[in-house]
Amino acid sequence: xxxxxxxxxxxxxxxxxxxxxxxxxxxxxxxxxxxxxxxxxxxxxxxxxxxxxxxxxxxxxxxxxxxxxxxxxxxxxxxxxxxxxxxxxxxxxxxxxxxxxxxxxxxxxxxxxxxxxxxxxxxxxxxxxxxxxxxxxxxxxxxxxxxxxxxxxxxxxxxxxxxxxxxxxxxxxxxxxxxxxxxxxxxxxxxxxxxxxxxxxxxxxxxxxxxxxxxxxxxxxxxxxxxxxxxxxxxxxxxxxxxxxxxxxxxxxxxxxxxxxx
Numbered sequence: 615x616x617x618x619x620x621x622x623x624x625x626x627x628x629x630x631x632x633x634x635x636x637x638x639x640x641x642x643x644x645x646x647x648x649x650x651x652x653x654x655x656x657x658x659x660x661x662x663x664x665x666x667x668x669x670x671x672x673x674x675x676x677x678x679x680x681x682x683x684x685x686x687x688x689x690x691x692x693x694x695x696x697x698x699x700x701x702x703x704x705x706x707x708x709x710x711x712x713x714x715x716x717x718x719x720x721x722x723x724x725x726x727x728x729x730x731x732x733x734x735x736x737x738x739x740x741x742x743x744x745x746x747x748x749x750x751x752x753x754x755x756x757x758x759x760x761x762x763x764x765x766x767x768x769x770x771x772x773x774x775x776x777x778x779x780x781x782x783x784x785x786x787x788x789x790x791x792x793x794x795x796x797x798x799x800x801x802x803x804x805x806x807x808x809x810x811x812x813x814x815x816x817x818x819x820x821x822x823x824x825x826x827x828x829x830x831x832x833x834x835x836x837x838x839x840x841x842x843x844x845x846x847x848x849x850x851x852x853x854x855x856x857x858x859x860x861x862x863x864x865x866x867x868x869x870x871x872x873x874x875x876x
Contacts, residue, residue, distance in 0.1 A: 616767045617720055617783065619866050626868055627700055627717075628781060630774055631692060632724065637685035644678040670743055679728065686724055693722055720783070721770035725750045725799035732758060733794055742794070750799040752786035752862045757795070771862050773853060774800035777830070777873040778823060778843030782853050782864055789860035797862040801849040810845040811836050823873075832875040841875055 619626060633640075648666035652658045656669055668674040697719060701712035708715060728745045735742075753760050753769040760769055768786035775781045779801075786795055805813075816835025819842055823830050832838040856862045 616763065617770055617785075617865060618716070618718060619720070619783065625871075626720075628772065628774070628868065629693070629696055629700075631696065632689040632726070633685040633692065636688055637682075637726070640678075640681045640685045644674070644681065647674055647678075682728060686727060689724055690722060721764075721772065723750055723770075723772060727751075731794070734791065744794050744796070746796050748799055748802075749796045751795060752784070752790055752793075752797040753795050754786045754788040754790055756788075757786075769795075770865075771797055773798060773849070773856075775849030776801065776843040776846040777838075777841050777870055777875070778828065779846070779849050780867060780869045782849065782868065783866045784853065784856065784862040785865050787860060787863050790862065793859075793861050795861075797856050798852055801847040801852045803845055804847055805845050807840040807845075810842055811839045813844070814839040814842040828870050829872040830875070831873070834875075838875050841873075 645664070645666045648668050649663065651674060652660070652666055652668060656672065658667065660666065668678070670676070670679070701717045704715055704717055705712045726747055728743055729751075730741055731744050732739055733742050733744070734740075750771055750773070751769065752771045755766055755768045757769075764770060768788075771784035771786060773782040773784055781800075784797070786797075790797070803810075816832060816838035819838055820830045820832070820835075830838065853864050857864060
């Protein structure tokens, strides 16, 4: 109830996007800069070029951190614009203000980040730079940085499944310290998008989903094929593993009724 989801058959809207090409370009540009100075200036050696880095307090490190935060800000702004349009459309179609319809944001979270946070290491509280790549922050109850309304419950954690199988809303737990209060951001793929396009046909997938009561709109058939439920891991097993590991707990499971694939 604290998350605002308490009515049987309640409709919930979930969407997934970020800073798109801007964030990717930031990463590409700074990886190239790090490769130029990493070994010659900072004596850092790596096994994989994709792990290029620089000390946090170096000019290159500080510049990247600032640029990355710009990418994060853009992703949050992007999602707010989309949320605004969703509220407008529902209000227009149903003829009621968005506030009356209860179209309130539950939570917005990014899953490709590096953030300065306070964590306990061997009993000593330290400020750390926590990298989360494909990982969602899952702060437990009472932690610094949580909005007041979620201080008692722990942070809402959005775990995406697939267009066919549904998704979950979880909550952070006090036992999540071993992963720096981080958990999965989704079920994860079992195969590449290329392989999924070879195994499924978008037109057929749409018909099959609509026969099961799942409405689908897509900008391209190949794009829809990439998102077939069989291309993803079992969301229930992923959530169960997360709970058993003590890094988050399930709150509610969402079943798909409509999908839009860009």
